[in-house]
Amino acid sequence: MAERYSSFAPGGTAWLLQRVTAAFLVVVLAYHFFLLHFVNHAWEITFGGTAARMENIGYFVTMILFLITATFHGVNGVYNALINQGLSGTPRKIVLGVLTIASLALIAQGIWVALVWRGMM
Amino acid sequence: MSQSYNRGLIEDFGRWKEFSAGMWAWIFHKFTGWMLIGYLFTHIAVLSTAIAGEQAYTNTLQGLEALFVVRLLEVGLLAVAVFHILNGIRLLMVDLGIGLEAQDKTFYASLIITGAITVASVPTFMTEVGF
Numbered sequence: 661m662a663e664r665y666s667s668f669a670p671g672g673t674a675w676l677l678q679r680v681t682a683a684f685l686v687v688v689l690a691y692h693f694f695l696l697h698f699v700n701h702a703w704e705i706t707f708g709g710t711a712a713r714m715e716n717i718g719y720f721v722t723m724i725l726f727l728i729t730a731t732f733h734g735v736n737g738v739y740n741a742l743i744n745q746g747l748s749g750t751p752r753k754i755v756l757g758v759l760t761i762a763s764l765a766l767i768a769q770g771i772w773v774a775l776v777w778r779g780m781m
Numbered sequence: 782m783s784q785s786y787n788r789g790l791i792e793d794f795g796r797w798k799e800f801s802a803g804m805w806a807w808i809f810h811k812f813t814g815w816m817l818i819g820y821l822f823t824h825i826a827v828l829s830t831a832i833a834g835e836q837a838y839t840n841t842l843q844g845l846e847a848l849f850v851v852r853l854l855e856v857g858l859l860a861v862a863v864f865h866i867l868n869g870i871r872l873l874m875v876d877l878g879i880g881l882e883a884q885d886k887t888f889y890a891s892l893i894i895t896g897a898i899t900v901a902s903v904p905t906f907m908t909e910v911g912f
Contacts (some may be wrong), residue, residue, distance in 0.1 A: 681877060682869050690866055697902075700853065703909055705848035707835035728827075733899065734818030759836055762822075770825045776832055 680734055681729040688726045707777075714777040727770040735763045802885035806868055813865040820858060849910055856906050860899040865892040 696702060700709065714720050739759055747755060775781040800808070827845070831838040844853045871887045876881050880887055 679873060684882060686866050686869055686873075689862060693862060697855070697859070698905060701905075701908065703843065705842045705846075706839045707831060708839075710831070710838075730817075730821055734814065734821055737811075737814045738818055742826070766822060766825055769829060773825070773828050773831050 674736055674740075678733060678740075681733040684725070684729050685733055688722065689730070690728065711777045711779065714774060720774065720778060724771060724774060728767055728772075731763050731766050731770075735759050802888045806884075806888040806891070809864060810868050810872070813861045813868075816858075816861045817865060847910065852906050852910050856899060856903060859902055859906070860895055862892060863898050864895040867894055891892070 696705070714723070739756060742755060743752065772781065794808075827841060830840075830841040868888070868891045871880070871884070871891060874887075875884055
């Protein structure tokens with residue numbers, strides 16, 4: 661067996677979730693970029709246009725899942741990159757706490773905006 | 782039996798001249814990842830203008846899109862996202878045990894495809910914007 665060189669401990673929950681979210685994000689990030697820059701154009705975006713897309717429940721749910729998976733994948737990536745740089749002990753626990761709070765705040769804010777577009781708030 | 786390699790710490794960036802293709806892929810993946818998560822927080826902040834009202838949202842987005850520098854940054858964002866997606870697929874394949882022996886070639890392919898898609902997207906991103 662070749663020596664394993666990975667950012668994550670293989671077999672752990674974080675390792676698996678990072679890859680499961682990656683597989684989802686590969687598709688949805690490409691779709692998001694294509695829809696909002698090549699099918700629709702960013703300079704033509706209006707509240708009405710965004711609200712119309714969000715009226716579709718499938719699109720709305722996909723965007724919420726996109727927000728949650730992207731936040732987890734990104735923040736977990738940052739956390740593991742910092743561990744690779746030598747973060748350990750109490751600073752590691754503090755960073756984990758700050759990143760967790762920032763993630764939850766970002767997800768809550770994103771869901772709030774999505775509900776505004778759907779006219780639910 | 783595969784051979785075991787010890788290339789030393791990749792975190793020691795001062796050794797960059799000794800880095801192999803796979804190590805550059807690792808560094809580019811981290812760099813583009815930092816860009817993307819940073820952008821996600823900014824993106825949600827900008828979109829949150831919708832909470833202030835329909836007009837505030839539309840004016841903010843169209844105001845930003847009228848700036849040349851924003852269009853330029855969007856091209857950069859596309860490049861960063863495309864590379865992260867392509868190299869991400871490469872990493873998922875390697876994790877599944879597919880293509881490990883060609884991992885340097887797939888890294889170069891990721892760079893070339895990213896460059897091609899980025900260049901091809903420039904006319905779309907630069908439509909209806911002036912200096």
